[in-house]
Amino acid sequence: MITDVNFRNKLISSYPSVMTGIQLNIAAAHGFTNDLILTGANISNLDGIQFFTSVYKIDASFNNLTSLPSISTLTQLKYLYVNFNQLTSLPNLNNQLSLIELQASNNALTSVPNLSQLLNLNILFLTNNNITNLPDISTLINLKSLIIGNNPFTTLPDFSPNNQLLELHVHQTNSTQIKGLSQLTKLTKLYCWNNSITDLSDLSSNTTLTGLFAFSNKLNQLPTLTNKPNLNSVEIADNYLTFEDLLPLAGITTLSDFSYSPQDSVGIHTNVSVREYSTLALSFIEDAAITNNTYTWYKGNQIISTNQTQALNIPKASKNNEGAYYVKYTNPILPALTLTHRIWDVILIPCFDIQSYSFNILSNECSLGATVHANIVLNGGTAPYSYKLTQLNTTDTLTNNTGDYNQIAPGNYSFIIRDSNNCTIERTEKIIKPAKCDPVITPNGDILMSSYFIEQTGDTKIIDLQGKTILQFKSPAVWYGTKADGTLADAGFYVIIVNDKKITNITVIR
Numbered sequence: 001m002i003t004d005v006n007f008r009n010k011l012i013s014s015y016p017s018v019m020t021g022i023q024l025n026i027a028a029a030h031g032f033t034n035d036l037i038l039t040g041a042n043i044s045n046l047d048g049i050q051f052f053t054s055v056y057k058i059d060a061s062f063n064n065l066t067s068l069p070s071i072s073t074l075t076q077l078k079y080l081y082v083n084f085n086q087l088t089s090l091p092n093l094n095n096q097l098s099l100i101e102l103q104a105s106n107n108a109l110t111s112v113p114n115l116s117q118l119l120n121l122n123i124l125f126l127t128n129n130n131i132t133n134l135p136d137i138s139t140l141i142n143l144k145s146l147i148i149g150n151n152p153f154t155t156l157p158d159f160s161p162n163n164q165l166l167e168l169h170v171h172q173t174n175s176t177q178i179k180g181l182s183q184l185t186k187l188t189k190l191y192c193w194n195n196s197i198t199d200l201s202d203l204s205s206n207t208t209l210t211g212l213f214a215f216s217n218k219l220n221q222l223p224t225l226t227n228k229p230n231l232n233s234v235e236i237a238d239n240y241l242t243f244e245d246l247l248p249l250a251g252i253t254t255l256s257d258f259s260y261s262p263q264d265s266v267g268i269h270t271n272v273s274v275r276e277y278s279t280l281a282l283s284f285i286e287d288a289a290i291t292n293n294t295y296t297w298y299k300g301n302q303i304i305s306t307n308q309t310q311a312l313n314i315p316k317a318s319k320n321n322e323g324a325y326y327v328k329y330t331n332p333i334l335p336a337l338t339l340t341h342r343i344w345d346v347i348l349i350p351c352f353d354i355q356s357y358s359f360n361i362l363s364n365e366c367s368l369g370a371t372v373h374a375n376i377v378l379n380g381g382t383a384p385y386s387y388k389l390t391q392l393n394t395t396d397t398l399t400n401n402t403g404d405y406n407q408i409a410p411g412n413y414s415f416i417i418r419d420s421n422n423c424t425i426e427r428t429e430k431i432i433k434p435a436k437c438d439p440v441i442t443p444n445g446d447i448l449m450s451s452y453f454i455e456q457t458g459d460t461k462i463i464d465l466q467g468k469t470i471l472q473f474k475s476p477a478v479w480y481g482t483k484a485d486g487t488l489a490d491a492g493f494y495v496i497i498v499n500d501k502k503i504t505n506i507t508v509i510r
Contacts (some may be wrong), residue, residue: 001026010038018052026051035074038063044205050074061085061103071096083125095196105129105147107408115140126151127169137162149173149191159184171213173257181206192217193235200282212236215259221245227438233257240264242287242339243331250333261337269342274317275380276351277421282325282344283311295329318419322348351423352381359415359429366437367509369449374403374415381419388416392479396447408448409441410434438505443481443488451480452506458499465493483507 002008012019012035018028029051036058038046043063050073051507052058064086071077072095079101082090084158087107093099094117102118103125110130115121116139123145124137131151137143138161146162149171156170160180169191170178178192178337181202190203190210196218203209203223211233212225219239225231225248232254236246241263249258266286274280287293288310297305298311300323305312314321325344330337355377364370374387387403390396392412398405410433417425432503442449453476454460460475470483475498481489491510496503 001051002048004043004047006041007038007043007048010041010043018243022048024048024051028475030054035059035079043456052168057081089113101125124148144315145169167191178202188230190214192198193487211257215239222249225249229254231255235259237263240266242266243290243293243334243337244287246334246337247290259332263337264338265340265342267341270344272344273348273349274321274346275349276318276423277316277382278312278351278380280317280321280346282313282327282346284327284341285310286341287329287339290331293329293331294335295327297327299323299324299325315348316509317348319348322346350380350419350425352378352425354417354425355379357427359427361431364410364431364434366434367507369407369409369440370405370431372405372408372431376403376417378417381423382421384420388414388418390414390416391451391453393453393476394451396451398447407442407448409452410439411453437444438507440507440509441479441481444510446503451478453478454496454503456498456503461497462489463495463497464489470494479506 002447008022018025018032030053032052033056036052036055038060040062040385043060046060046065047069050069050071053073054076056076057076058077059081061083062083065082065087067087067089068082068091070091074400075095076098077096078098080099081103083103084106087104087109089109089111090104090113093113097117098120099118100120100125102121105125105127108128112126112131112135114135116136119139120142121140122142124143125147127147128150128285132154134148134153137157141161141164143162143165144389145167146165149169151173153173156173156175156178156331158179159165159168160183163183163185165184165187167189168187171191171193173195175192175195175197177197177199177510181200182205185206186208187206188208190209191213193213195214198218198220200214200219201221202225207227209228210230213235215235216238219236219241222241222245223304225234231252234249234255235257237259246260249255267284268460290447293308295307295310323346325346327341328338358375360373360375362371362373382402386399386401388397388399389405390413392414408431410431413429413431415427415429440449441452455476456475460473460477461469462471462479463469470489483489489508491508494506496506
């Protein structure tokens with residue numbers, strides 16, 4: 001009947017009235033109505049417990065039990081404690097209609113038998129097991145304490161029917177929400193720490209709460225707590241709360257335990273592109289309604305500003321302003337907390353860029369040169385803009401604020417767009433010599449068609465119609481229509497010869 005030596009020895013030493021020598025007196029066991037306290041007795045097997053049919057309470061905690069025998073005959077049992085064993089399951093409990101309290105914490109349970117018949121159950125302890133699903137508890141309308149934390153639940157039940165609950169422990173249960181909180185109007189303590197819960201607003205209408213233990217979640221707001229006159233403990237660190245959420249709690253005079261720091265960073269990690277010479281403006285909206293915060297702005301690990309505003313403005317951003325920025329801020333009413341806004345990664349981009357661009361040659365004549373219109377739409381930059389057209393390999397430059405040019409000689413040009421901050425964009429353009437036209441230059445001091453670039457390499461001569469050499473030089477080079485003595489050549493026709501080979505005719509117009 002009693003096969004476990006340690007169980008037998010415990011009965012002999014503590015309950016000799018139910019033993020005859022080393023044998024269980026079954027009649028005495030049937031009539032036993034006291035508490036059966038078997039804690040810490042190194043018991044591995046409770047076979048024989050089924051004969052204690054009138055027992056009121058069994059406490060077999062802190063033993064080596066891996067299973068329990070059937071207890072269906074123990075119909076008078078009101079308290080069953082089997083905490084701190086190695087149980088992987090519990091027996092059928094449908095006959096324990098008198099059961100008031102069931103404790104099976106700190107075991108290896110993976111499931112729980114049907115509890116729907118235990119209408120008198122007040123207290124259920126199942127913490128620190130491996131339970132993934134709880135059986136239906138909607139009929140347990142007399143539950144006062146439900147302690148089921150530290151179990152890998154896939155889902156939690158809706159607690160609405162259990163509206164007599166005073167304590168609810170669902171910490172470390174993989175929970176993202178707690179259903180039915182709005183119906184738990186008598187709840188005094190909620191333990192839901194170390195989950196992924198984002199919202200507990202259903203607690204707002206509760207006025208009986210004395211303790212909220214919701215640290216290490218993902219709360220980004222709090223339920224109303226100022227309407228709970230007996231609230232004395234609030235532990236809500238390691239969430240996503242800000243001063244706007246927390247400051248109302250500072251006025252609750254009944255709080256003796258208020259743990260609110262640290263909190264996770266606010267805002268989002270943001271990439272910011274800022275144009276060179278424009279204003280770098282960083283700001284955020286969290287806690288905007290709080291007026292007495294102090295903000296310390298950082299670039300990297302260096303403090304760059306401390307102020308009472310949620311904005312940082314750096315005029316005329318430059319390459320030195322690239323980097324990672326963040327802000328830490330505090331409030332004098334809650335000095336233990338420093339909030340950090342996540343990083344802004346600032347990248348400098350050019351002052352402006354071209355949205356659309358065309359360099360149009362409206363006309364191109366031999367003697368008059370080309371008429372040019374630049375059609376440009378810009379992004380960014382600071383007006384006014386200027387446009388500079390420079391023939392490559394010369395100093396001939398035309399600058400205006402329209403991008404329109406007349407009498408432009410054939411050749412390769414640099415076209416530069418510049419804003420008021422001296423930011424530039426450069427394009428290379430080519431004006432082709434009209435067909436069957438000799439080059440024409442007009443060296444009259446206005447730089448329009450005032451020079452000609454000789455691309456070939458060698459000994460170059462400029463010869464007039466009489467065959468006289470008026471200038472010799474090495475090319476490639478630019479001829480500005482001058483003679484060897486530096487004076488301007490007369491109007492007329494000339495020949496350009498490189499390495500004794502004719503390159504082109506050229507006309508000088510004065």
